Amino acid sequence: MAEAEEASLNIRSADLLFTPIPERIARLRDLAYNLWWTWHPEAQDLYRHIDADLWEEDYHNPVDFLRDVRQRKLEEAAANPEYLAEYDRVMAAFDRYMAAEDTWYRRTFGNANDVTIAYFSAEFGLHESLPIYSGGLGVLAGDHVKEASDLGLPFVAVGFIYPQGYFRQRLDQSGWQEAIYSKLNFADIAATQALTADGREVVVEVDLPGRTIYAKVYRIQVGRVSLFLMDTDIHPNSPQDRELSARLYGGDQEMRIAQEIVLGIGGVRALRQLGIHPTVWHMNEGHSAFLVLELVREKVAQGMPFDEAWREVRAQSVFTTHTPVPAGNDAFPLHLMEKYFNHFWPHLGLTREQFFDVALQQQSWGPTFAMTVLALKGSHAHNGVSKLHGHVARGMWHWLYPNVPQDEVPITSVTNGIHSSTWLAPAMRRLYDEALGPDWEEDLDNVALWAKVRDIPDERLWEVRQALKGDLVAIARERVRQRHLRLGSPPQVWPVLEPEIFTIGFARRFATYKRATLLFREPERLKALLNRRDRPVQIIFAGKAHPADDPGKLFIQQVYQMSQQPGFLGRILFLEEYDMALARALVQGVDVWLNTPRRPYEASGTSGQKAALNGVVNVSVLDGWWPEAYNGANGWAVGEAREYSSQDEQDWNDAQHLYRILEQEVIPTYYDRGSDGIPHRWLAISKESIATIAPVFSTRRMVKEYVTRLYLPVAEMQA
Numbered sequence: 001m002a003e004a005e006e007a008s009l010n011i012r013s014a015d016l017l018f019t020p021i022p023e024r025i026a027r028l029r030d031l032a033y034n035l036w037w038t039w040h041p042e043a044q045d046l047y048r049h050i051d052a053d054l055w056e057e058d059y060h061n062p063v064d065f066l067r068d069v070r071q072r073k074l075e076e077a078a079a080n081p082e083y084l085a086e087y088d089r090v091m092a093a094f095d096r097y098m099a100a101e102d103t104w105y106r107r108t109f110g111n112a113n114d115v116t117i118a119y120f121s122a123e124f125g126l127h128e129s130l131p132i133y134s135g136g137l138g139v140l141a142g143d144h145v146k147e148a149s150d151l152g153l154p155f156v157a158v159g160f161i162y163p164q165g166y167f168r169q170r171l172d173q174s175g176w177q178e179a180i181y182s183k184l185n186f187a188d189i190a191a192t193q194a195l196t197a198d199g200r201e202v203v204v205e206v207d208l209p210g211r212t213i214y215a216k217v218y219r220i221q222v223g224r225v226s227l228f229l230m231d232t233d234i235h236p237n238s239p240q241d242r243e244l245s246a247r248l249y250g251g252d253q254e255m256r257i258a259q260e261i262v263l264g265i266g267g268v269r270a271l272r273q274l275g276i277h278p279t280v281w282h283m284n285e286g287h288s289a290f291l292v293l294e295l296v297r298e299k300v301a302q303g304m305p306f307d308e309a310w311r312e313v314r315a316q317s318v319f320t321t322h323t324p325v326p327a328g329n330d331a332f333p334l335h336l337m338e339k340y341f342n343h344f345w346p347h348l349g350l351t352r353e354q355f356f357d358v359a360l361q362q363q364s365w366g367p368t369f370a371m372t373v374l375a376l377k378g379s380h381a382h383n384g385v386s387k388l389h390g391h392v393a394r395g396m397w398h399w400l401y402p403n404v405p406q407d408e409v410p411i412t413s414v415t416n417g418i419h420s421s422t423w424l425a426p427a428m429r430r431l432y433d434e435a436l437g438p439d440w441e442e443d444l445d446n447v448a449l450w451a452k453v454r455d456i457p458d459e460r461l462w463e464v465r466q467a468l469k470g471d472l473v474a475i476a477r478e479r480v481r482q483r484h485l486r487l488g489s490p491p492q493v494w495p496v497l498e499p500e501i502f503t504i505g506f507a508r509r510f511a512t513y514k515r516a517t518l519l520f521r522e523p524e525r526l527k528a529l530l531n532r533r534d535r536p537v538q539i540i541f542a543g544k545a546h547p548a549d550d551p552g553k554l555f556i557q558q559v560y561q562m563s564q565q566p567g568f569l570g571r572i573l574f575l576e577e578y579d580m581a582l583a584r585a586l587v588q589g590v591d592v593w594l595n596t597p598r599r600p601y602e603a604s605g606t607s608g609q610k611a612a613l614n615g616v617v618n619v620s621v622l623d624g625w626w627p628e629a630y631n632g633a634n635g636w637a638v639g640e641a642r643e644y645s646s647q648d649e650q651d652w653n654d655a656q657h658l659y660r661i662l663e664q665e666v667i668p669t670y671y672d673r674g675s676d677g678i679p680h681r682w683l684a685i686s687k688e689s690i691a692t693i694a695p696v697f698s699t700r701r702m703v704k705e706y707v708t709r710l711y712l713p714v715a716e717m718q719a
C-alpha cells in the first residue's frame with residue numbers, strides 16, 4: 001500500500017473522534033496529520049481563524065482542535081469566502097511542497113544513488129504539543145528532521161514516544177520546582193500506527209533479563225520525512241516495562257539502559273519490519289549507540305566473523321557528540337551490562353571480556369561501558385557541534401586514539417543551526433519578504449543575500465521589534481495571572497513588565513554550568529543597574545532543571561526569590577514552563593539574549609541563533625557557537641576566550657566583565673535615541689547580527705554540511 005494511502009486509512013479509522021467537517025474544508029484533517037504546519041504559521045492560522053480561543057486552549061494542537069471544535073464554527077468557516085481563499089492557498093502550498101521534484105538533494109545528487117539515512121535520537125523537539133523533548137538536544141533533532149524534509153533528503157527518523165512526556169514545571173510559593181506529569185493521549189497527537197508493507201501493525205520485540213519486551217511503533221509525518229516512535233506502554237508488557245517509555249530521562253540506571261536498548265536495538269528492528277534499509281546510520285548523541293551492536297549481530301547471524309561485521313557496520317555509521325559535561329555521557333557499570341547483555345554477546349561471537357572491551361572506559365568509580373565510546377568506535381564519521389566543541393571533544397577522547405596527536409583525533413565539527421521557519425516571527429518574515437525578495441527562503445544560506453537586511457528602514461524594524469515585545473509582555477502577564485490564580489495569592493500590584501523598558505532574556509535548561517545566577521554576584525550593583533530612572537532594565541528568566549538536579553533547582557529558587565525582593569520585584573521575572581512556545585515568544589520578544597555558560601561546557605547552544613534571526617542582540621560568553629559568529633559589531637562577547645585554573649576566578653572575571661559591558665555599552669546604546677525616538681545605533685547592531693548570523697547558523701547550512709561531509713562520504717564507502 002502506498003504510504004499516503006496507508007496514512008489516510010489510519011486517520012480515517014479515527015474519524016469517529018472528530019467533529020464532522022464540511023467537505024469543502026475536509027483537508028484540514030490531512031494537514032493536521034503532517035507536522036508541516038508546525039513551521040508554516042499560515043497553516044496554523046487556518047485553525048486559529050476558526051476559533052482562536054480554542055486554538056490557545058488546545059495548545060496549538062490541530063488534532064485536538066478538530067475533536068473539540070464546534071460544528072457550527074466549521075460550517076461558518078466553510079461558508080466564508082475569505083477563509084476559503086486562505087484555505088485554498090495553504091492547501092496548494094502544502095501539495096506543492098509534498099510533490100516537489102526539484103529539491104536541493106535531487107538537484108545536487110540526482111536520484112541515482114540509493115542512499116537512505118536513518119537518524120536516531122532519544123528526543124525530538126518538533127512542537128510544544130508533542131512533549132518528547134527536554135531541551136537543546138531534542139530541539140536540534142526536531143529542527144534537523146524539518147530541514148531534512150525541506151532539502152528533500154532520503155531520510156527517516158527513529159525515537160521513543162513518552163506517554164508522559166517531559167514534565168511540566170510549576171514553582172511553589174518558595175520558588176522550588178515541582179514536576180507535573182500528565183498522560184499523553186495518542187489520539188490527541190498527530191501520530192498514526194506504523195504499518196508494514198502488507199498492512200500489519202509494527203511491534204518489535206527486544207529481550208531484557210528474563211523477559212521479552214514489546215514496543216509498538218507509531219509514525220509521525222514531518223513534511224516529507226517519516227518519524228517512527230516506539231512505545232512500550234502496551235499489552236502484554238509487565239507494568240514495570242509499560243512504564244519504561246513513560247518518561248523522558250525518568251527513572252534509574254536500569255530504566256535508562258532498558259530504554260536505550262529499546263531505542264537502539266528495537267529501532268533497528270522497527271526499520272527492518274517497515275522494509276526500510278538504511279545505508280547511513282546517524283546516532284544523534286550516544287543514547288542510541290546500541291544500534292551498532294544490533295547491526296553487527298545481524299551480520300554475525302548470517303555467518304560473518306565479528307571483526308568483519310564490525311568493520312562493515314562502522315563504515316555505515318555517523319555519530320554526533322553533544323556535550324563535554326560528564327553527566328551527559330551515559331556510561332553503565334559492568335554488572336548492569338552483564339545483566340542486560342549476557343544473552344546478547346554470544347550472538348556477536350564474543351566472550352564477556354571481549355564484549356566489555358568494545359566500549360570500556362575507566363572512571364573514577366570504576367570501569368564502565370560507555371555509550372560515547374561505543375558510538376565513537378562503532379562509527380566512521382564523528383563530530384562535535386561547534387568548532388570549539390570539536391576541539392574540546394578531541395581532547396576529551398584523545399585516549400581512544402593514543403597514536404595520533406590531539407589535533408588529529410578524528411572528531412570533526414559541524415556547528416549547530418536552527419530551522420529558520422520554525423523560529424522566525426511572522427512579522428519579521430514580512431520584513432524579510434520586503435527586503436530580501438519573496439523567495440529568500442530558497443536561498444536562505446546565501447550570505448550575500450542577507451546583506452540587504454541593512455537596507456530595512458530603522459523605523460520599520462523598530463516598529464516590528466516593539467510589537468513583538470508587546471506580544472511577549474501580554475503572554476508573560478497572562479502566565480503570571482494564571483500563577484496567581486493557581487496559588488490563590490492576591491493579584492500582583494506591580495506591573496508585570498513594561499514594553500518601553502530594555503528587556504534581557506535568559507532562558508535555557510537550568511544546568512548549573514549555564515550559570516543563571518551569574519548576575520546576582522553583586523546584588524546592589526544589579527539593583528542599581530535595573531533601577532536607573534533614565535534607563536531601567538527588566539530581566540526575564542525561564543527554564544527547567546532536570547527533576548533529579550537539586551543544585552539546578554536551587555538556582556531556579558534563587559532567581560525566583562530574588563525576583564520577590566524589594567528593588568527587584570517587577571524588574572526580574574521568572575516564567576514557569578519553558579517549552580518551545582515560550583521559547584518562541586522570548587527569542588522573538590526580548591531586546592537582548594543573555595548567555596553565560598562556564599566556558600567551554602556549552603557545546604553549541606542554539607537559542608541565541610533563534611534570537612539573532614529575529615533581530616535580538618546576543619550578549620554571550622565566547623563559548624559554543626558564539627566565537628564563530630561574533631565579529632565585534634554584531635553583539636557583545638562576555639569574558640575572555642581563555643582557560644582558568646579556578647572556577648571561582650572564572651566566575652568572578654566573567655561577572656565583572658558582564659556588569660561592565662551592560663553598564664557602559666549595552667544599556668546606553670539601547671537608550672541612545674535619535675530625535676525620532678528610535679535607537680539607530682542599536683538597530684545597526686541588530687541588523688549586523690541578522691545579516692551575519694541568519695544565513696550561517698541555520699539548519700540549511702548545517703544539514704547540507706552533514707550531507708556533503710558525513711552522510712555521502714559514508715554512503716560512498718559502501719559503493
Ligand SMILES: *Cc1c(COP(=O)(O)O)cnc(C)c1O
Nearest residue numbers: 135136508579580583605606607
Ligand atoms: C532552543 C531551545 C533550547 C536550547 O537552548 P540553549 O540555550 O541553546 O541551550 C532549549 N529548550 C528549548 C525549549 C528551546 O527552544
